[in-house]
């Protein structure tokens with residue numbers, strides 16, 4: 329009887345010794361930070377107080393999870409960080425050396441259910457995360473996810489894209505917040521957006537490869553942009569909806585006739601140098617609006633990112649409302665034009681402008 333109780337006690341102590349460290353490590357996981365200026369907050373919400381910032385190289389011990397936020401401790405206080413910008417470093421070595429892998433080269437990259445931006449978003453991944461490649465379809469890579477599911481990632485946001493084509497805007501310092509799901513939200517409710525398709529009528533704008541007219545190309549994309557913005561609850565007005573010439577002062581007058589929260593002039597670029605390509609956003613006084621939109625463009629489109637520029641265009645300089653002009657690619661560049669004419673481009677530019685505006689109004 330006595331021997332038996334000693335045996336039981338010894339067994340319990342032994343079990344505690346081997347189990348206790350295991351229990352600790354099962355409850356807290358260490359994550360690496362995959363973005364710059366990742367905010368640490370007092371609660372699991374973007375409304376919560378900011379306690380500090382994290383950067384790549386920092387590590388976070390995670391104790392709990394709530395709606396896409398990870399709980400940690402910061403200066404002895406409970407703190408929360410958006411989970412999609414954290415990754416577990418050991419994932420980098422999970423893939424076997426024989427299988428092809430792909431590494432994410434941007435922050436907050438969407439994982440989709442199929443190979444295109446029209447497919448639903450099923451998750452997010454971030455800078456430095458690595459996945460096994462299962463298949464490829466044009467610019468999209470099919471990957472296996474840590475939870476065993478499969479998803480698709482745009483190749484231009486990974487190391488499979490040549491480095492010079494990786495969007496520049498992603499390396500700019502920006503404050504990253506959890507992205508909202510695109511369905512069922514009305515993030516632009518209450519905002520008046522004016523879309524200004526450039527040129528029209530006897531002003532054809534630039535003439536591109538195969539004699540395409542800039543004035544027609546902008547009308548090709550304006551519908552998708554309008555619909556996507558309306559989906560988010562925005563009120564959208566157009567300075568022209570058919571092939572008529574509208575003088576520049578009238579375009580500005582339309583902007584001033586409303587309480588316009590953003591005026592977006594839509595153009596395509598042209599150059600005698602055939603190789604000139606890519607998308608740029610121009611501003612006169614509102615740099616942040618240009619920055620947010622161009623940043624979203626760099627994330628969503630596989631045309632090269634020419635960045636933002638201050639320019640004295642009439643519709644920007646004379647506009648009292650926040651205004652930008654987007655040169656949405658070069659119609660004189662055969663490769664840009666091919667992309668511009670695809671259905672995927674039209675939904676992507678619509679998504680990018682919408683997400684850029686959402687970020688702009690949030691900041």
Ligand SMILES: [Zn+2]
Nearest residue numbers: 526533595596
């Ligand atoms: Zn133009």
